Amino acid sequence: MNRINPKYIPLAATALVMIALYVLGCVLYPNFTSPRVIVNLFGDNAFLGIAAVGATFVILSGGIDLSVGAVIAFIGIFIASMIASGMQPLVAIVLALVVGTVFGAVQGSLIRVFDLPPFLVTLGGMFFMRGMAFVVRQESLAIKHSFYQQTIRQLVIPLAPRVNIPFTAMCLIAVVVVATYVCVYTRFGRNVYAIGSSENSALLMGVPVGGTKIGIYALAGFFSALAGCVSTFYMQSGNPASFVGLELDAIAAVVVGGTLLTGGVGFVPGTLMGVLILGLIQTLITFQGNLNTWWTRIAIGVLLLLFIVLQKAIAGRGRA
Amino acid sequence: MSDSLLEVRGLSKSFPGVRALQGVDFTVRRGEIHALMGENGAGKSTLIKVMTGVYERDAGTTRLDAKEIFPRSPREAEACGISTVYQEVNLIPHLSVAENICLGRQPTAFGKIRWGAIMQRATQALARLDLDIDPSRQLSACSIAIQQMVALARAMDVSAKLLILDEPTSSLDERECEELFKVIRKLRDEGMGIVFVTHFMDQVYAVTNRITVLRNGQLVGEYLTSELPRLELVARMIGKDAKEVAAMESQQPGMRSVRDEKPFLEVRNFGRKGSIAPLDLSIRPGEVVGLAGLLGSGRTETARIIFGVDKPDCGEMFLDGERVSISSPRAAIRRRIAFTAEDRKIDGIIPNLSIRENIVLALQASRGTWSKLSRAKQDELADKFIKALRIKTPGPEQLIKNLSGGNQQKVLLGRWLATEPRLIILDEPTRGIDVGAKAEIEKLITDLRRDGLAILFISSELEEVVRTSQRVVILRDRKKVGELAGDAISEHAIMNQIAAPTAESKAVVDV
Numbered sequence: 001m002n003r004i005n006p007k008y009i010p011l012a013a014t015a016l017v018m019i020a021l022y023v024l025g026c027v028l029y030p031n032f033t034s035p036r037v038i039v040n041l042f043g044d045n046a047f048l049g050i051a052a053v054g055a056t057f058v059i060l061s062g063g064i065d066l067s068v069g070a071v072i073a074f075i076g077i078f079i080a081s082m083i084a085s086g087m088q089p090l091v092a093i094v095l096a097l098v099v100g101t102v103f104g105a106v107q108g109s110l111i112r113v114f115d116l117p118p119f120l121v122t123l124g125g126m127f128f129m130r131g132m133a134f135v136v137r138q139e140s141l142a143i144k145h146s147f148y149q150q151t152i153r154q155l156v157i158p159l160a161p162r163v164n165i166p167f168t169a170m171c172l173i174a175v176v177v178v179a180t181y182v183c184v185y186t187r188f189g190r191n192v193y194a195i196g197s198s199e200n201s202a203l204l205m206g207v208p209v210g211g212t213k214i215g216i217y218a219l220a221g222f223f224s225a226l227a228g229c230v231s232t233f234y235m236q237s238g239n240p241a242s243f244v245g246l247e248l249d250a251i252a253a254v255v256v257g258g259t260l261l262t263g264g265v266g267f268v269p270g271t272l273m274g275v276l277i278l279g280l281i282q283t284l285i286t287f288q289g290n291l292n293t294w295w296t297r298i299a300i301g302v303l304l305l306l307f308i309v310l311q312k313a314i315a316g317r318g319r320a
Numbered sequence: 321m322s323d324s325l326l327e328v329r330g331l332s333k334s335f336p337g338v339r340a341l342q343g344v345d346f347t348v349r350r351g352e353i354h355a356l357m358g359e360n361g362a363g364k365s366t367l368i369k370v371m372t373g374v375y376e377r378d379a380g381t382t383r384l385d386a387k388e389i390f391p392r393s394p395r396e397a398e399a400c401g402i403s404t405v406y407q408e409v410n411l412i413p414h415l416s417v418a419e420n421i422c423l424g425r426q427p428t429a430f431g432k433i434r435w436g437a438i439m440q441r442a443t444q445a446l447a448r449l450d451l452d453i454d455p456s457r458q459l460s461a462c463s464i465a466i467q468q469m470v471a472l473a474r475a476m477d478v479s480a481k482l483l484i485l486d487e488p489t490s491s492l493d494e495r496e497c498e499e500l501f502k503v504i505r506k507l508r509d510e511g512m513g514i515v516f517v518t519h520f521m522d523q524v525y526a527v528t529n530r531i532t533v534l535r536n537g538q539l540v541g542e543y544l545t546s547e548l549p550r551l552e553l554v555a556r557m558i559g560k561d562a563k564e565v566a567a568m569e570s571q572q573p574g575m576r577s578v579r580d581e582k583p584f585l586e587v588r589n590f591g592r593k594g595s596i597a598p599l600d601l602s603i604r605p606g607e608v609v610g611l612a613g614l615l616g617s618g619r620t621e622t623a624r625i626i627f628g629v630d631k632p633d634c635g636e637m638f639l640d641g642e643r644v645s646i647s648s649p650r651a652a653i654r655r656r657i658a659f660t661a662e663d664r665k666i667d668g669i670i671p672n673l674s675i676r677e678n679i680v681l682a683l684q685a686s687r688g689t690w691s692k693l694s695r696a697k698q699d700e701l702a703d704k705f706i707k708a709l710r711i712k713t714p715g716p717e718q719l720i721k722n723l724s725g726g727n728q729q730k731v732l733l734g735r736w737l738a739t740e741p742r743l744i745i746l747d748e749p750t751r752g753i754d755v756g757a758k759a760e761i762e763k764l765i766t767d768l769r770r771d772g773l774a775i776l777f778i779s780s781e782l783e784e785v786v787r788t789s790q791r792v793v794i795l796r797d798r799k800k801v802g803e804l805a806g807d808a809i810s811e812h813a814i815m816n817q818i819a820a821p822t823a824e825s826k827a828v829v830d831v
């Protein structure tokens with residue numbers, strides 16, 4: 001192995017971009033070096049990151065999940081309403097996770113049993129969940145419970161004087177660690193790669209393709225629901241109209257993180273880096289101060305296109 | 321029945337429009353290598369896929385070790401003890417060699433994959449085939465031959481009772497084949513049953529004990545390899561009776577004049593990697609050259625590179641003695657070469673156009689978009705060919721899809737004749753049409769030849785080739801293995817060349 005495996009090139013590129021953006025920020029703005037910037041980067045992007053980890057599994061398997069944003073919004077308003085009607089927050093959260101997982105499993109079963117394209121099934125799922133969110137409640141609802149106002153806010157790890165790692169950031173890191181383990185060290189994880197690389201071969205090699213596919217969407221549903229829970233910690237409220245299009249941010253983070261949109265190649269830590277890159281761009285533009293925040297979108301768009309071209313170039317070279 | 325390991329009885333499987341298997345019986349005994357033979361499309365791969373649960377069966381039973389099994393996926397088949405290498409290399413390109421060998425059965429401890437153990441096991445599996453590959457290498461970075469060997473290593477990594485190999489040697493070189501044979505002989509001696517599909521006769525006679533022949537989805541028979549001469553094997557594969565083969569010797573068609581003219585088309589050392597090995601071929605005006613060989617022997621591929629559908633990667637081509645290169649069917653048509661494709665449903669007729677429109681299609685195309693044929697001219701052409709080719713139809717405006725197969729074929733022929741070609745390539749023009757229509761097409765070919773056309777005639781029906789051709793080029797395994805001319809042409813001689821062991825087939829009967 002004297003040549004590096006081409007599948008690590010996008011990952012290396014992602015790491016480089018991330019470091020470059022951070023260094024750029026430090027050079028331009030003295031305050032950027034504060035550990036608080038990094039802590040906030042994780043905390044503010046926790047729910048996006050968790051959703052993106054779910055999307056990583058789906059994209060690795062060669063699929064797509066468009067229901068993410070709607071599920072997060074639904075879970076948010078669901079938890080808020082349940083707590084408002086007197087349910088214990090922890091019970092509401094567990095219930096929400098179950099609902100999200102079941103919803104994902106149903107989407108996976110539709111894809112599997114009727115051999116439907118994931119794009120359409122999850123598009124339907126998106127409309128369904130967005131609608132359900134409004135059925136639960138028409139407008140946003142603040143969560144008022146000591147678990148939210150005190151417990152969660154106290155669940156922090158002090159890092160430096162007056163800088164704490166928030167609970168949301170811990171959730172993100174835990175998710176990334178667990179998901180990485182699943183990808184690398186479980187048969188389920190390896191089957192996801194195999195299906196994404198060549199579904200037909202995987203079937204002929206005896207991979208349980210059907211069960212794995214349902215599992216992938218159930219897992220994505222679980223992660224979306226978890227992202228929904230984390231969003232309530234962050235927002236301290238639920239809102240049926242929120243997070244429209246968040247799934248697209250998640251997909252962008254996954255692709256920028258070095259996962260092949262066609263499936264079969266990718267890494268969960270890459271996705272984390274992708275999310276951090278998106279966050280860094282946002283932070284840089286906030287620090288800059290007089291640029292419109294829409295410039296974030298433009299920068300992400302350009303970066304995304306660059307990465308897709310890079311992947312194409314590598315794929316082309318791999319074949320030659 | 322103590323020694324039979326696998327017993328398949330009455331297996332049937334249909335795909336839309338194709339009865340791929342019809343009540344096939346198949347028995348594999350312990351400790352034997354069993355060849356499954358048949359032309360391309362005979363149903364070998366389908367039989368394997370139905371047995372191993374890739375496809376659902378329509379009818380039939382499978383017993384393994386006298387126990388009825390009903391695998392619904394390759395995974396279940398593997399759990400029953402059937403390990404399979406399917407025809408197409410079926411591995412995961414983005415994963416490493418080692419992981420491809422162990423996928424789905426990775427050694428784990430408390431659910432955690434032990435990567436070290438995977439590497440070890442893969443290294444052992446590769447060593448068994450005497451392969452020197454880095455198991456951590458990504459599979460897609462390996463050559464097709466290596467990938468094939470990895471697939472074999474994977475299949476042999478499980479302790480199976482039955483090992484099925486569907487054309488595993490098609491991309492292997494001699495040394496790799498020897499290595500494979502060594503291993504499967506050893507597995508056979510250990511009592512495993514092995515099913516081996518190949519289209520290389522030499523390999524069948526080198527390693528197998530028994531042969532089952534399929535033809536058109538039906539069982540032809542089961543034979544001991546040592547008791548079935550090559551010639552008879554070929555006869556069985558193409559659906560001839562052994563006695564018939566013996567009798568063929570006597571019936572010579574005779575009187576074949578090979579005209580002593582300059583060839584219209586000549587190719588030298590002309591070939592394309594992976595589709596047909598470099599060959600020489602020439603066709604004179606007023607001559608029919610037959611291309612004979614089993615299905616899948618490279619006949620259509622030869623036609624395709626001549627017509628410019630596929631690009632040749634070596635050799636040269638001459639038309640009327642002038643060196644040319646034909647890069648596309650358009651260019652071929654401009655040089656007055658025509659080609660009727662094998663499957664007229666796919667490449668040929670446009671079902672919802674009328675006979676007239678179908679006939680003028682190629683001529684119109686060769687004139688370009690801007691000089692449209694007048695309607696009067698179109699009607700004239702349509703009438704001419706309906707008469708000349710005796711197309712049975714109420715009129716030229718009939719939709720072609722309403723015609724019988726034979727008449728559709730004639731319309732196709734008419735389409736090309738309208739362009740006034742000098743060479744026409746006919747790929748299976750008589751496939752799927754009735755006997756009467758076949759005779760008419762044959763007669764047409766002879767008439768066209770008399771008019772001075774050069775014709776390249778591809779057919780699976782040897783009698784047809786023998787009856788109509790002045791010269792016959794014989795292909796086997798995508799290689800030209802011989803050529804017969806004039807009175808030397810007979811079914812028996814052609815079959816002999818198809819069946820001959822590789823070393824002896826060098827003798828080319830020349831003009």
Ligand SMILES: Nc1ncnc2c1ncn2[C@@H]1O[C@H](COP(=O)(O)OP(=O)(O)O)[C@@H](O)[C@H]1O
Pocket residue numbers: 335336338339340358359360361362363364365366367
């Ligand atoms: N998946 C499929 N769908 C439709 N037809 C098929 C399919 N697989 C095979 N066939 C048809 O079944 C017949 C037998 O094919 P196959 O078993 O691949 O032949 P062999 O392996 O002997 O060359 C052919 O006519 C082929 O076109």
Ligand SMILES: [Mg+2]
Pocket residue numbers: 361364365366407486
């Ligand atoms: Mg086959």
